Amino acid sequence: MKTLRLGLIALSAAAAAALSPAQAGTMILGGYPSQLMVIDEAKGSITQEVDLKTGLPVSMRLSDDGKLLYATTITTSGIEVLDVATRKIVNSFSLNTPAVRYRFSGGVPDPTGRYFYILGTRIDKGIDAFRISKPQFMVVDLQTKQVVKTAELEPDDQKFGARGGLMLSPDGKTLYAFRDKILVVNTADLKTVDHFDLSKPEYPGMQDVSFGGGVGRLQTPGQFVSLFETEDPYIHNKTFGVARLDLDTRKFTFTPIGPSPKALSGLEVSPDGKYGYTVAVTGELGSQRCEFWRFDLGSNKALDKSEFQCRRRFYFGMSGNGQKLYIYGAGFDVAVYDAKTLKPEGAWELTHDITMSGMVITR
Known part of the structure; x- marks a missing residue:
């Protein structure tokens, strides 16, 4: 009975975290030892595995x-x-x-x-x-x-x-x-x-995945929009901000926002281009604090933040419609958060340990 009860709780959490069919896209994640997992966002479950x-x-x-x-x-x-x-x-x-x-x-x-x-x-x-x-x-x-x-x-x-x-x-x-x-x-x-003279911020766990899906070129063809860091040449304090790079003309603009935390992920942009989300990590191992940060990309200002449970290594993503935020990696589950409230909604249990290959959302 205890096993059944725990199973029902897990199913309820997955159902609550899933998107409606009209809103949902298809998520693709890499899995050990040699798979691509195709996940229906409406169901929060794997529909296909590609070897x-x-x-x-x-x-x-x-x-x-x-x-x-x-x-x-x-x-x-x-x-x-x-x-x-x-x-x-x-x-x-x-x-x-x-x-x-x-x-x-x-x-x-x-x-x-x-x-x-x-x-x-x-x-x-x-x-x-x-x-x-x-x-x-x-x-x-x-x-x-x-x-x-x-x-x-x-x-x-x-x-x-x-x-x-x-x-x-x-x-x-x-x-x-x-x-x-x-x-x-x-x-x-x-x-x-x-x-x-701009650098990508260090990503919690592994940096390479922040470019997996071409994040930042989703809204405006030919432009890359993401978070970057700059460092002053004297006391080497790092400042993060939003940079917009025109891939054709090689021109960029950089708007500083504030001092850089210990670790900062790349930028996830909502489909309407109005809001950006990142993950910031402060503190040392054993006393780390992990937070979602939300930005107004029109004014390049930080709006709010919310703490979530840290993992030893993790990656960050967003649903295709921009309504959900995902924390995943170094395990078999995807934690789902509401993009408006930044609060947890549930988790999806997968069949393979997730690799460092990043997340891709398709329709």
Whole structure:
């Protein structure tokens, strides 16, 4: 009877947290050991599991038209392409060979869908040792399934390693790498042509997932809107604010909001573009405080905040209609919060441990 009672409580919580069918979208999450979990937001449950032949997913990225999802895997350095409408894998391959391996955490497709840009390292197996390259930009031909072009990062940019989210301009001519500074790269020769002195905030747990779904380019094509940090050159105090980057003209504006907390996630934007949400973490392990922060993007002002239960490692997302906020990762559940009240509504129990690949919402 106790087991039945607990089960009914869990079902009631999931039902309360689910969206109505008219409002709901489809959520896609990566799962251990090699799955993509397709979740109906209306039901709060998995409707399909897609097996990935190349291994554990570590990043996901939607094409600009929302028709294809690109997943990268760490097990064999693979790239898999999912048709969003049919939920079928239409392209799947590994870059690794017996003599050469690659390491990268994500990438971005070009507007034609032919090429895929990544930032990573190449590892060559020699007779007596493995030789690891310096961090480099790479272009993968999705038809020939090979790396067709590479270029090492400039010496001053290599200290940050092969990490950072990537974005492409709509015309495919400019690549942006979000690291300790924003690198502006010419895709014709993969040479860095400019730097912006802004950095992405550190994300609780893992930073890479904040670019998984192209967050920030949902409302205005050709623009990227997110939270960034800047640091003064004298006493090195960090300030966070909202930055708007035009991916075609390379122009950006930055509006400071306040002192940076210990950790700050990326920005989730409501469908109407009026409100932005982030997660802030303060304090040390054992006494951490985790909060939702809500912003008015019209005035770039903080509106309110609300504390929620911390996890040792977690990620942050938003429903397709902007009415729900999600906390997930390092476990089998997705915690659901109301975006207006910032209060908890329930949790969805899944079938696989959630990976660091981020969250993608489709219709």
